[in-house]
Amino acid sequence: MFAATVIDTKDKPAFYKELATQLKALLEGEGDSVANAANTAALIYQMVPDLNWAGFYFLASDDELVLGPFQGKPACVRIAVGKGVCGKAIE
Structure with missing residues (x-):
């Protein structure tokens, strides 16, 4: 069974390298x-x-994103391509 370990560093590159290793x-x-x-989200x-x-x-289609697995606050279920931050990112 996997057990995450605390990453105790303020060095961002080192933090994300260790996070990638754990992932x-x-x-x-x-x-x-x-x-x-x-x-991954968890x-x-x-x-x-x-x-x-x-x-x-x-x-989900040429013009729509659909929510997948996530952790945190509730989110929009569908986002049109080109709308908002996520929709713009896919353009």
């Missing part, structure tokens, strides 16, 4: 993309300080 260990051997997205949400949301939107 790789967490996902190793699991092929289900939904399970992996859920565990690990990021738990480990990154002062974060209020971590998760995924998936491209």
